[in-house]
Amino acid sequence: MSEEAADPTADVPDDAAAEIADAVRRALAKHGYAGLTTKKVAAESEKSEAFFFYHCDSKHDLILVFLDYASEWSLGRLEAVTDIADPVEKLYVACEALLGDPDDEFSRGMNVAVMELLAHAPHDTAFHDRLEAYERRVLADLASVLEDGIDAGVFRAVDPEATAAFLLMVADGTAGAVHALGMDDVEAGVRDRLFDYLETSVLAEGVTPPEGR
Amino acid sequence: MSEEAADPTADVPDDAAAEIADAVRRALAKHGYAGLTTKKVAAESEKSEAFFFYHCDSKHDLILVFLDYASEWSLGRLEAVTDIADPVEKLYVACEALLGDPDDEFSRGMNVAVMELLAHAPHDTAFHDRLEAYERRVLADLASVLEDGIDAGVFRAVDPEATAAFLLMVADGTAGAVHALGMDDVEAGVRDRLFDYLETSVLAEGVTPPEGR
DNA sequence: GTCTATACAGTGATAGAC
DNA sequence: GTCTATCACTGTATAGAC
Numbered sequence: 001m002s003e004e005a006a007d008p009t010a011d012v013p014d015d016a017a018a019e020i021a022d023a024v025r026r027a028l029a030k031h032g033y034a035g036l037t038t039k040k041v042a043a044e045s046e047k048s049e050a051f052f053f054y055h056c057d058s059k060h061d062l063i064l065v066f067l068d069y070a071s072e073w074s075l076g077r078l079e080a081v082t083d084i085a086d087p088v089e090k091l092y093v094a095c096e097a098l099l100g101d102p103d104d105e106f107s108r109g110m111n112v113a114v115m116e117l118l119a120h121a122p123h124d125t126a127f128h129d130r131l132e133a134y135e136r137r138v139l140a141d142l143a144s145v146l147e148d149g150i151d152a153g154v155f156r157a158v159d160p161e162a163t164a165a166f167l168l169m170v171a172d173g174t175a176g177a178v179h180a181l182g183m184d185d186v187e188a189g190v191r192d193r194l195f196d197y198l199e200t201s202v203l204a205e206g207v208t209p210p211e212g213r
Numbered sequence: 214m215s216e217e218a219a220d221p222t223a224d225v226p227d228d229a230a231a232e233i234a235d236a237v238r239r240a241l242a243k244h245g246y247a248g249l250t251t252k253k254v255a256a257e258s259e260k261s262e263a264f265f266f267y268h269c270d271s272k273h274d275l276i277l278v279f280l281d282y283a284s285e286w287s288l289g290r291l292e293a294v295t296d297i298a299d300p301v302e303k304l305y306v307a308c309e310a311l312l313g314d315p316d317d318e319f320s321r322g323m324n325v326a327v328m329e330l331l332a333h334a335p336h337d338t339a340f341h342d343r344l345e346a347y348e349r350r351v352l353a354d355l356a357s358v359l360e361d362g363i364d365a366g367v368f369r370a371v372d373p374e375a376t377a378a379f380l381l382m383v384a385d386g387t388a389g390a391v392h393a394l395g396m397d398d399v400e401a402g403v404r405d406r407l408f409d410y411l412e413t414s415v416l417a418e419g420v421t422p423p424e425g426r
Numbered sequence: 427g428t429c430t431a432t433a434c435a436g437t438g439a440t441a442g443a444c
Numbered sequence: 445g446t447c448t449a450t451c452a453c454t455g456t457a458t459a460g461a462c
Binding site for chain 1: 243244245246247248325328329331332333334335336337341344345348349352372374375376378379381382383384385386387389390391393394395396399402403405406407409410413414
């Protein structure tokens, strides 16, 4: 019944998809997207190169499998905040998730890999569509966190969409300059300014940030 | 007398360098870094493929010529603000320059191309070094604009380096999400929040933003 | 389903004429 | 200095055995 253009990542078994995503992830971390070859992907797993072409029709599809995996991983981290009841705490944890842990190799590698695919999105419709869907979902999640706080009276009456976009831009920029260039010395300053922004422009008068901020 | 590791872009005559930078720029805009080939670069100019290899030793060097050109272009735009006497005006114009004009194809293309090289910087020392130098110079320029305003008493006593980094992250993130993904609808919101931030957190009490903001 | 071996196109770079 | 022609190699993808 699927009238849609078939999703090339849909019929890959979960086991294989995990193997593929992981090998692509490691190959991307080691060589970057521009330096990525199917041989290098295979070299990152126990499987042969033909294994990857059995499950996917092309190198391009391999990357899409990784991209789906990366999106889900990132969104999973972000959407873990739904468990948190307090909107203030929720917002701060969400921002931490967005910024990522600069000391975690895995997190850093994911951010940089996704950023490289993002930079190539203007030349690749499939990348573009998936990444735009991903960004829009992040924006929606963030906006909803903001709305919660506004409704609860602990946030100012900011524009949730615009504020979400602003916060996301800071995070995306940090992934670029700080993570890709290793400019760790600016990381702390950016974090401070960001949480300062939350305190002075988002939190309502008299509301205090969570412990330790 | 150059004891340094020779700069591969140094001995290229200015005429040739301009031709190279322009062809690489167009090829990058059309195919992206990952899809860049020396044939496609040549196809963007009247010259043959051999022309490029006469002036540069490798494809890699061609891209460095472009990167130098792109850095100078961007820094030129930013540093044009030194002519402006009023620190407030100066800051706002600098931020406009950082965000870039989303309707200008050239500006957009440059931002996206540089961003793709930035994403590849972890895997390419030459890219890394040039781009880090570029980012640090932008940070220094911005910080100096902020210091001017603080000294003149029209800005609050913000931390110039951290604030400069924060502003730059917003701009870099915008180049990514907005320009690379064409999410023009979020652009306006981000701009508004950014200039709001300047007004509420950077400008001193009672100081008003420039006309039209 | 997974492997080894290989076809075949396209790439970066060079040679040699002008 | 710039061109045309070409080479050696690597990259994606497939064939066919198991």
